Amino acid sequence: MKERPVQDIAHLPTSGFGTVSPIWWGTLGFVALEGTGFALAAGAYLYLRQVNPQWPVGAGPPNHWPGTVMLIVLLISLWPNALADRAARQEQLKPVRLWLIVMSVLGFVAVGILGWEFAHLNIRWDGNAYGSIVWFVLGLHAIHLITDLGDTVVLTALMFTRHVSAKRYGDVSDNAFYWYFVVASWVVLYALIYGVPRL
Amino acid sequence: MTLARTATESDVRDTGLDESELHARLTRTWRTGSRLLERLASVDHKVVGRRYIITAFVFLCLGGLSAVALRMQLARPEARLLGPDLYNQLFTMHGTTMMFLFAVPVMEAFGVYLVPLMVGTRNIAFPRLNAFSYWVYLFGGIFLWASFMLKIGPDAGWFAYVPLSGPDFSPGKRVDVWAQMITFTEVSALAVAVEIIVTVFKQRAPGMTLDRIPLFVWAMLVTSFLIIFAMPAVMVASTMLILDRLVGTHFFNPAEGGDALLWQHLFWFFGHPEVYIIFIPATGMVSSIIAAFARRPVFGHLPLILSLIAVGFLSFGLWVHHMFVTGLPQLGASFFTASSMLIAVPNGVQIFCWLATLWDGRPVFRTPLLFVLGFFFIFVIGGLSGVMVASVPIDTQVHDTYFVVAHFHYVLIGGAVFPLIGGVYFWFPKITGRMMNERLGRWNFWLAFIGFNVAFFPMHILGLQGMPRRIYTYLPEMGWGQLNLLATAGALILFVSFVLLLVNVVASASRGAPAGDNPWDAGTLEWATTSPPAPYNFLRIPFVTHREPLWDNRDSLPVVTGLSVDTREHLSGTVTESFPQLRESSPEPSIWPLLAALCVAAAFLGSIFTPWAVVWGSIPVAVTLTGWFWPKDTPEDEK
Numbered sequence: 001m002k003e004r005p006v007q008d009i010a011h012l013p014t015s016g017f018g019t020v021s022p023i024w025w026g027t028l029g030f031v032a033l034e035g036t037g038f039a040l041a042a043g044a045y046l047y048l049r050q051v052n053p054q055w056p057v058g059a060g061p062p063n064h065w066p067g068t069v070m071l072i073v074l075l076i077s078l079w080p081n082a083l084a085d086r087a088a089r090q091e092q093l094k095p096v097r098l099w100l101i102v103m104s105v106l107g108f109v110a111v112g113i114l115g116w117e118f119a120h121l122n123i124r125w126d127g128n129a130y131g132s133i134v135w136f137v138l139g140l141h142a143i144h145l146i147t148d149l150g151d152t153v154v155l156t157a158l159m160f161t162r163h164v165s166a167k168r169y170g171d172v173s174d175n176a177f178y179w180y181f182v183v184a185s186w187v188v189l190y191a192l193i194y195g196v197p198r199l
Numbered sequence: 200m201t202l203a204r205t206a207t208e209s210d211v212r213d214t215g216l217d218e219s220e221l222h223a224r225l226t227r228t229w230r231t232g233s234r235l236l237e238r239l240a241s242v243d244h245k246v247v248g249r250r251y252i253i254t255a256f257v258f259l260c261l262g263g264l265s266a267v268a269l270r271m272q273l274a275r276p277e278a279r280l281l282g283p284d285l286y287n288q289l290f291t292m293h294g295t296t297m298m299f300l301f302a303v304p305v306m307e308a309f310g311v312y313l314v315p316l317m318v319g320t321r322n323i324a325f326p327r328l329n330a331f332s333y334w335v336y337l338f339g340g341i342f343l344w345a346s347f348m349l350k351i352g353p354d355a356g357w358f359a360y361v362p363l364s365g366p367d368f369s370p371g372k373r374v375d376v377w378a379q380m381i382t383f384t385e386v387s388a389l390a391v392a393v394e395i396i397v398t399v400f401k402q403r404a405p406g407m408t409l410d411r412i413p414l415f416v417w418a419m420l421v422t423s424f425l426i427i428f429a430m431p432a433v434m435v436a437s438t439m440l441i442l443d444r445l446v447g448t449h450f451f452n453p454a455e456g457g458d459a460l461l462w463q464h465l466f467w468f469f470g471h472p473e474v475y476i477i478f479i480p481a482t483g484m485v486s487s488i489i490a491a492f493a494r495r496p497v498f499g500h501l502p503l504i505l506s507l508i509a510v511g512f513l514s515f516g517l518w519v520h521h522m523f524v525t526g527l528p529q530l531g532a533s534f535f536t537a538s539s540m541l542i543a544v545p546n547g548v549q550i551f552c553w554l555a556t557l558w559d560g561r562p563v564f565r566t567p568l569l570f571v572l573g574f575f576f577i578f579v580i581g582g583l584s585g586v587m588v589a590s591v592p593i594d595t596q597v598h599d600t601y602f603v604v605a606h607f608h609y610v611l612i613g614g615a616v617f618p619l620i621g622g623v624y625f626w627f628p629k630i631t632g633r634m635m636n637e638r639l640g641r642w643n644f645w646l647a648f649i650g651f652n653v654a655f656f657p658m659h660i661l662g663l664q665g666m667p668r669r670i671y672t673y674l675p676e677m678g679w680g681q682l683n684l685l686a687t688a689g690a691l692i693l694f695v696s697f698v699l700l701l702v703n704v705v706a707s708a709s710r711g712a713p714a715g716d717n718p719w720d721a722g723t724l725e726w727a728t729t730s731p732p733a734p735y736n737f738l739r740i741p742f743v744t745h746r747e748p749l750w751d752n753r754d755s756l757p758v759v760t761g762l763s764v765d766t767r768e769h770l771s772g773t774v775t776e777s778f779p780q781l782r783e784s785s786p787e788p789s790i791w792p793l794l795a796a797l798c799v800a801a802a803f804l805g806s807i808f809t810p811w812a813v814v815w816g817s818i819p820v821a822v823t824l825t826g827w828f829w830p831k832d833t834p835e836d837e838k
Contacts, residue, residue: 001716001727002755006742007405009770009779010212010761020780022324022401022771029393029427037431040465044435044450047461057456125448129456132448136439154825163830165837167784 015166017089017173027174031181034144038185041140042192045133049196056123057130061197063120070113071190074183077106081183085176088169093159096172100156103179107149114142134193141189144182151175213739214760221738224764229321229734231788240788242326243734247333248312249630254333255305258340260697262296265289267694270654274687276675286671287354288373292347294357295377298473299384300340302615303426306480307391309622310419312630314395316725316732317413319404319741321769322785324397325390327792327827332390334796339383342804346376353377356669358470359440361451361462366444375444375807381437382803385430392423392430399423402769403777404724405759406743413723413746414490414497417504418483421511422476428515429472436465446810460525467518475514477611479507481618482549485571488618488625489553491721492568493560496747499552506545506552513542523594532591539589543582550575565719566640570621573648577613581606584659599669602662608655620647620700627704628718632730633711639703646696653689657682722747727756740770743777766834784835791827798823 018024049055084099117138125135155175158168213221231241241247268289272281281289315323323329346352353373355364364374399412399420412420439450440462449455451462490497497503519527519535553575562568584606588594597603620643627635666679673679717726727749728737739758745751762768762782771781802816830836 001749003739003758004755005214005739005760006757007759007779008214008761009405009759009782010214012761012770012779012782014768014782014784016781019774020771022397022783025397025400026325026393029396033389033393033427033431036428037435040432040435040468044439044461044465047464048450048456048458051458052456125442126446127455129449129452129458132439132442132450132457136442136448136450150821154828158829163837165830167837168830 015170017170021170021174023170023174024177027178031178035181035185038140038189041133041137042188045137045192045196048129048133052129055130056134056197057128059123059127059130062117062122062134062194064194066113066117066120067190067194070110070117071186073106073110073113074186077103077110077179078183080106081176081179085173088172088176091166091169093164096169097156097159100152100159100172104149104152104156107145107152110145111142111149114138114145137189137193141182141186144185148175148179148182151178210766211764212760213762213764216764218738221764222733225735225738226733228765228767231734236790237788239793240330240790242322242330242786242788242792244311244315244323244326244329245630245732245734245736247326247329248308251304251308251311251333251336252630254337254340255301255308258296258300259305260701261344262293262301263694263697265293265296267690269293270687270690272671273673273683275684276673276677276680278672281671283671284354287669288347288352290669291353291356291377292343295343295353295380296340297611298357298477299380300336300343302477302611303388303473304336304384305619306419306422306477306615307388307395309484309619309626310395310422310480311391313626313725314398314416314419315402316629316728316736317416317723318399318402318407319724319727319737319743320398320402321736321740321767323394324402325394325786327786327789328390329394330789331792331796332387332394334793335383335390335799336387338796338800339380339387339803342383342800343376343380346372351376353380358466359437360466361440361443361459364440365451369444372807375441378437378441378444379803379807381433383800385434386799388426389430392426395419395423396427400774401771403772404741404743405770405772405777405779406757407777409775410500411743411746411748413483414486414500414503415480415483415723417507418479418486421507422479425472425476425479425511425514429469429476431469432465433469436462436469439465441807445807460522463522463525464518467521468515470521471518472514474607474610475510478614479510481574481615481622482507484618484622484625485553485574487721487723488567488571488621489556489560490747491625491719492563492565492571493556494563495556495560496722496750497552498555498559499548500746502548503552506548509545510542513538513545517542520589520594523591524598536589536591540586543586546582550579565624566635566637566644567621567625569641569644570617570624570647573644574613574617574621576648577609577617577651581609581611581613585610597662599667600662601658601666601668604668605655605658605662608658612651612655617647620644623700623704625719626725627707628711628714629725629730629732631708631711632714633707633709634714634718635703635707635711639699639706643696643699643703646692646699650689650692650694650696654686654693655689657686657689661686717749722750724748787831787833787835789827789831791823795820795823795827 080099080102084103087095121134123131125131155171231243231246272278351372353376355369355374359377362368399416442448443450449457451457451459486497516538520539523532588606624635624640661679661682714730716730724741739760742757742759767785768782769785770779771783772779798819802812805812805816
C-alpha cells in the first residue's frame with residue numbers, strides 16, 4: 001500500500017523515566033501479579049485462622065523482634081532508595097553508585113535478618129497448618145528480598161563498567177520502584193505474621 | 200549523555216529512503232538468521248508466535264487423541280480397551296493438556312503473533328521474555344507428556360482435588376508432575392500477559408487512541424489482566440500442594456489444622472476466570488471475523504468493550520459455583536447464584552451486537568464466518584445450560600455428572616474452539632501468504648458442527664439419567680449404552696474434522712493460492728503489511744485515523760517517519776492518546792532466554808525429587824538471567 005508521511009518523530013528521545021518508559025509498566029505488571037500472590041497467601045492465612053478454633057495452633061506467637069528490626073531496616077532503606085532514584089533521574093553517576101552500594105549493603109542486612117526471623121517463628125513448617133502458612137508467607141517475601149538483592153548487586157556492578165548509559169539510569173530507577181513494592185508488602189505481612197497471632 | 204539524539208550519518212532514519220532500500224535495511228536489522236543457533240535465539244514475535252501456535256496445536260492433537268481413547272472405552276458397557284488406572288491418567292491428561300497446554304497458550308499465541316501487527320509496531324514488548332516464555336511452556340508440556348509415557352502421568356483429574364491428590368492417597372510422583380507442570384505453564388502465561396499489556400499500553404501506532412484499538416486487541420488486553428490476577432492463585436495452590444507432598448507441610452491436612460476446601464477456593468479463584476481467559480480472546484476473533492465478512496464495522500463497539508471489561512470483573516465473583524455441593528452457607532450460595540446469572544448479561548450484549556452487525560451488513564459466508572455461526576449456536580446452548588447449573592438445586596442434582604461435561608464442552612469448544620478454527624482460516628493467509636482451501640474448509644466446518652453436537656448433546660441426557668463423570672466403565676443394566684455409542688460416533692466425526700483441518704493446513708501451506716496483503720479486504724492494520732509480514736512488520740509506522748484504518752484510507756496509508764533503520768527501534772507513546780514519546784530500542788536476538796529456560800526447567804524438574812533443587816537450581820538460573828541482562832555492546836543495548 002502506498003505510504004503518505006504525516007508526522008515526523010525523529011526528534012524524540014530514546015529513553016525516559018517513570019510512566020514514559022515501557023519497562024516501568026512491565027515492572028508495574030509484575031508488581032500487580034506478585035502483589036496478587038501476596039494477597040492470596042494472606043487470604044489463605046486468614047482462612048486457616050478462621051477454620052481453627054485457636055490461633056496460632058500449638059505454638060505461641062512468633063518472637064516479634066526480628067520482624068520489627070526488619071521493618072525498621074526496610075523503612076530506613078526508603079531514604080537511600082529515593083536518593084538512588086533521584087540521582088538516576090538526574091543521570092549523576094557518582095551518587096547513583098554510592099546509593100546503589102548502600103542499597104546492596106542494606107539488602108544483605110535484610111537477608112541476614114531473614115535467617116534470624118525464620119529461627120524465631122517458634123514453629124517449624126511441618127509442625128501444623130499454622131507453621132506451614134507462616135513459613136509460606138515469610139518465604140514468599142524472602143524470595144522477593146533475595147531476588148531484588150541479586151538485581152541490585154548486578155546493577156551496582158554494571159554502574160562501574162563502561163556500559164553506563166541513559167538506559168541504565170532507567171534500570172536503576174525501575175529497580176528503586178520495585179524496592180518500594182518489596183517494602184510496602186512487608187508492612188502488610190509484618191502486621192499479618194506478628195500482629196494477627198496476638199489479636 | 201544526551202537524551203535526545205538527532206539524526207546523524209551513522210544513524211540512518213527511514214525519512215527519505217526509497218521503498219527498496221528501506222526494505223533492505225530494515226530486513227537486515229530485524230531478520231532472524233537461518234542457522235540453528237540464530238533460529239533458537241530469535242526474538243521476533245512472529246517467529247515465537249508461530250512456534251507457540253504450532254506447539255499448542257500439537258498438544259490439541261495429543262489431548263484430542265486421549266479424548267478419542269476415552270470415548271472408545273465408553274462406547275459400550277463393560278468395555279476392556281482401557282483399565283481404570285490408564286483411564287484415570289488419560290482423563291487427567293486430556294483435561295490438563297486442553298486447559299493448560301492448548302487453550303490458554305493458543306489464545307496467547309495468537310495474541311503474540313497478532314497484537315503487535317494490529318497496533319502497528321515492530322515487535323512485542325520484552326521480546327526476550329517472550330522467547331523465554333515459549334521455551335518454558337514447551338519444556339513444561341514435554342515434561343508432562345514424557346511423564347505420561349513413563350507411566351507417571353497425573354491421575355487425580357485436571358483440578359487435582361485434595362485429599363485425593365495429597366500425600367496419603369496419591370503416593371508416587373504423579374501429582375507432583377501435575378503440580379510442577381502448572382508452575383511451568385503459569386510462568387509462561389504470566390510473562391506473555393505482561394508483554395501484551397505493555398505492548399497495548401505503550402506501543403500502539405500514533406493516532407490509535409483507546410477507542411480505536413481493535414476489538415481483538417481489547418480482548419487480549421482484558422484477558423491479560425485476568426491472567427495477572429487469576430493465575431497467581433493456582434501457582435500458590437499448586438506450590439502448597441507440592442509442599443504438602445514433599446516437605447510435610449499441612450495446608451490441606453485437616454488433622455493438623457489444614458483444610459481441604461482451601462484447595463478448592465484457591466483453585467477455582469483461578470479456575471473460573473480461566474474459562475474467560477480462554478473465551479474472551481475468542482470473542483475478539485469473532486469480532487474481527489464478523490467485521491470483515493459482514494462488510495461493516497462491528498455494531499456497538501463501545502458496549503462490546505464494556506461487556507468485555509464487565510465479564511472480566513464478574514469472572515472473579517463466580518468461583519464458588521463450582522463448590523455448591525460442599526455445604527456452603529445458604530447466603531453464600533445465593534450470592535454466587537446471582538453473580539453466575541449476572542455474567543450472562545454482558546455475554547448476551549455481545550451476542551446481540553454481533554447479530555446486529557450481521558443483520559445490518561452484507562454477510563459473505565466463507566469458512567471463517569461459518570465457524571462463527573457455529574459458535575453462536577453451540578455457545579448459546581452452553582450458556583443456557585450454564586444458567587441452569589448456576590441454580591443450586593439443579594447443580595446439586597447434576598453435579599459431577601455428564602450434564603456438566605456436556606455443559607462445559609459446549610461452552611469451551613463452542614465458545615473458544617469454533618472461533619479459534621475460524622481464526623485459523625481467517626489469519627492463515629496473513630501468516631503463510633497462502634489461502635486455505637475453501638471446499639475442504641466447508642467440509643471441515645460441517646463435520647465439526649455435526650460431530651460436536653452428536654458427541655456432546657447426548658451427554659446432557661446421560662447426565663440427567665445419572666451417569667457420573669470419570670468412571671471408566673458402566674454396567675449394561677444402566678441403559679446408558681446407546682447414547683454413549685452415539686456420543687462416540689460423534690466424537691469420531693469431530694476427530695475426522697480435525698484431520699481435515701490438518702490436511703488443509705499442510706496442503707495449503709505449500710500449494711494454496713497466493714493471498715496478497717489483504718485477501719478479505721479487512722480493515723485492521725495487520726492487513727496493511729505483506730503476507731507473511733516482513734521481519735520488521737511495517738516499512739514505516741502507520742498513523743491511525745479510524746477504528747478500521749484500512750477502510751478509512753483506501754488509496755494510501757498515513758505513516759510517521761523518523762525511526763532508525765540500522766538499529767532495532769520502535770515507537771513508544773502515551774497510554775490513552777498514544778502520542779509518541781520515545782524512539783525506544785528493541786532487544787536483539789539472544790540465546791540467553793533459552794539457556795535461562797533450560798535452567799528453570801532443570802530446577803522445576805529437580806524440585807519434585809528434592810527441595811534442595813530449588814536452592815542449587817537458583818544459581819544457574821541467576822547466572823543465565825545475568826547473562827541475559829548484561830549489555831552486549833550493541834547500539835540497542837547501549838542507547
